[in-house]
Amino acid sequence: MNELISEVRATLLSNFHGDLLSPGHPDFEEARRVWNAMVARKPALIARCADTTDIQNAVRAAATAGVLAAIRCGGHSLGGFSTCEDGLVIDLSRLRDISVDEHGKRARFGGGCLLGTIDTATQKVGLAFPSGVVSHTGAAGLVLGGGTGWLNRLHGLSCDNVEGFTLVVADGSLVRANAKQNPDLFWALRGGGGNFGVVTEFEVRLHPVTSVLFGAGYCIGDDLAAIVRRWRDFMPHAPDNLRWGISLTTAPSSASVSPHLRGRPVASQGLVWVGDRDEGNRYLHRALSFCDCQAATQREMSFLELQTMADHEFPHGRRYYTKSGYFRSLGDSEIARMVAALETIPSPVDQIELAYLGGAAGRVGASETAFGDRGSPFIANVLGNWSEASDDAANVAWVRKLFADLRPAMTPGAYVNFMSGDEQDRVPEAYRERWGRLVTIKTHYDPNNFFRLNQNIPPQ
Numbered sequence: 001m002n003e004l005i006s007e008v009r010a011t012l013l014s015n016f017h018g019d020l021l022s023p024g025h026p027d028f029e030e031a032r033r034v035w036n037a038m039v040a041r042k043p044a045l046i047a048r049c050a051d052t053t054d055i056q057n058a059v060r061a062a063a064t065a066g067v068l069a070a071i072r073c074g075g076h077s078l079g080g081f082s083t084c085e086d087g088l089v090i091d092l093s094r095l096r097d098i099s100v101d102e103h104g105k106r107a108r109f110g111g112g113c114l115l116g117t118i119d120t121a122t123q124k125v126g127l128a129f130p131s132g133v134v135s136h137t138g139a140a141g142l143v144l145g146g147g148t149g150w151l152n153r154l155h156g157l158s159c160d161n162v163e164g165f166t167l168v169v170a171d172g173s174l175v176r177a178n179a180k181q182n183p184d185l186f187w188a189l190r191g192g193g194g195n196f197g198v199v200t201e202f203e204v205r206l207h208p209v210t211s212v213l214f215g216a217g218y219c220i221g222d223d224l225a226a227i228v229r230r231w232r233d234f235m236p237h238a239p240d241n242l243r244w245g246i247s248l249t250t251a252p253s254s255a256s257v258s259p260h261l262r263g264r265p266v267a268s269q270g271l272v273w274v275g276d277r278d279e280g281n282r283y284l285h286r287a288l289s290f291c292d293c294q295a296a297t298q299r300e301m302s303f304l305e306l307q308t309m310a311d312h313e314f315p316h317g318r319r320y321y322t323k324s325g326y327f328r329s330l331g332d333s334e335i336a337r338m339v340a341a342l343e344t345i346p347s348p349v350d351q352i353e354l355a356y357l358g359g360a361a362g363r364v365g366a367s368e369t370a371f372g373d374r375g376s377p378f379i380a381n382v383l384g385n386w387s388e389a390s391d392d393a394a395n396v397a398w399v400r401k402l403f404a405d406l407r408p409a410m411t412p413g414a415y416v417n418f419m420s421g422d423e424q425d426r427v428p429e430a431y432r433e434r435w436g437r438l439v440t441i442k443t444h445y446d447p448n449n450f451f452r453l454n455q456n457i458p459p460q
């Protein structure tokens with residue numbers, strides 16, 4: 001153990017209520033693991049906090065000793081920001097309390113909650129928080145960066161549904177940020193990521209949703225490009241109730257997929273309708289008829305089933321690498337490039353995820369939150385997903401090559417939660433005209449850049 005970490009540990013030993021895990025502790029190996037196996041770092045100490053005071057003490061001790069600290073909620077940062085080599089991890093996984101106000105349609109949840117924790121609690125009273133699509137993702141990282149998912153066309157991004165934050169800032173003090181208290185910080189926390197402090201509690205709005213209509217199917221052959229073009233032309237006129245995403249990938253070789261599809265390049269479609277069933281059935285049927293859709297299904301499903309159905313596609317411990325960007329409009333040649341890239345796909349579960357934002361999320365003004373400009377509604381996320389370290393180079397190269405080919409047609413901007421750990425140069429691009437304001441707020445709350453393991457906004 002290095003000297004500085006020994007100092008932090010000694011300080012915490014006298015007043016820490018949670019667990020202090022050092023290498024050699026029976027729980028250390030499990031506790032140090034994060035979702036992306038590409039990021040296998042070994043911190044010198046993990047402080048698993050039991051309450052807000054623990055967080056304050058850990059922040060103060062690390063800041064005083066000058067120790068590098070990583071903040072961890074769900075550990076799903078694509079860039080691996082919630083761990084570090086030889087430093088301190090402030091682990092929030094014990095802080096998963098949630099209280100739901102059924103009548104006021106509000107919830108308060110702890111800074112260590114996973115999306116599944118929130119869905120389970122809010123669905124008990126028929127309410128839902130608009131968040132992401134995989135239930136083992138951490139809510140804190142997702143909400144602070146923005147938060148896209150099945151409900152955001154109807155109810156906005158996750159960060160648009162936050163009414164208040166409580167956080168521990170770099171000097172260890174507890175601060176509240178909402179429309180009335182510290183409004184600048186409130187603005188920055190809605191999209192600015194983990195740059196400003198450790199959020200101990202989120203206060204959010206909920207919406208009545210218990211079930212949805214879900215449609216799915218595969219397009220193959222010439223229909224691959226054709227369906228993406230139809231989707232591109234259709235979505236700008238679609239009602240907010242419809243969220244339709246397409247994933248260009250390889251059909252799985254599983255029993256649930258018919259043998260003639262297995263291993264073939266496909267456009268895998270996922271459609272969700274929230275609202276009137278008859279109208280929804282018509283929309284889904286129409287969208288699934290745009291091509292000769294294979295294995296098409298259309299059915300009602302519970303919100304909890306929807307929120308967990310992709311969990312197995314992105315398990316902990318695989319190797320992941322991603323690059324992402326926005327398009328104001330998607331040209332035929334970019335669509336052709338994406339489809340052609342499937343011919344050289346190195347892993348059968350690599351994919352090009354296409355989403356269309358718009359709707360309620362798209363109507364929030366660029367300056368209203370740090371998340372920024374929502375005027376380029378097409379999001380392309382090139383996601384490498386493989387299992388063996390020996391395949392790292394091939395998968396990373398495939399993602400980088402396709403991204404570089406698409407980049408000239410993208411509009412400036414980036415969603416920080418879909419960026420990798422090697423894209424620090426793109427962070428100003430993510431915030432564009434909001435950058436100066438963010439730097440000022442960062443300088444005020446964290447002048448020494450204590451919170452720097454994130455898509456970083458350095459202080460002046």
Ligand SMILES: Cc1cc2nc3c(=O)[nH]c(=O)nc-3n(C[C@H](O)[C@H](O)[C@H](O)COP(=O)(O)OP(=O)(O)OC[C@H]3O[C@@H](n4cnc5c(N)ncnc54)[C@H](O)[C@@H]3O)c2cc1C
Pocket residue numbers: 035070071072073074075076077078080081082092111112131132133134137138139140141142143144145146147148149193194195197198199200314417418453454455
């Ligand atoms: C399988 C998977 C599915 C995903 N699906 C979606 C999706 O549907 N929609 C979407 O928008 N994004 C999605 N993402 C991206 C996701 O939003 C980011 O990876 C996000 O950072 C995950 O948050 P986390 O808390 O799990 O991450 P962590 O790795 O724990 O933290 C991420 C960042 O947030 C900081 N942080 C964590 N907790 C706090 C806190 N309490 N206070 C302050 N800072 C904190 C960390 O220091 C770090 O910089 C997905 C990611 C994965 C891996």
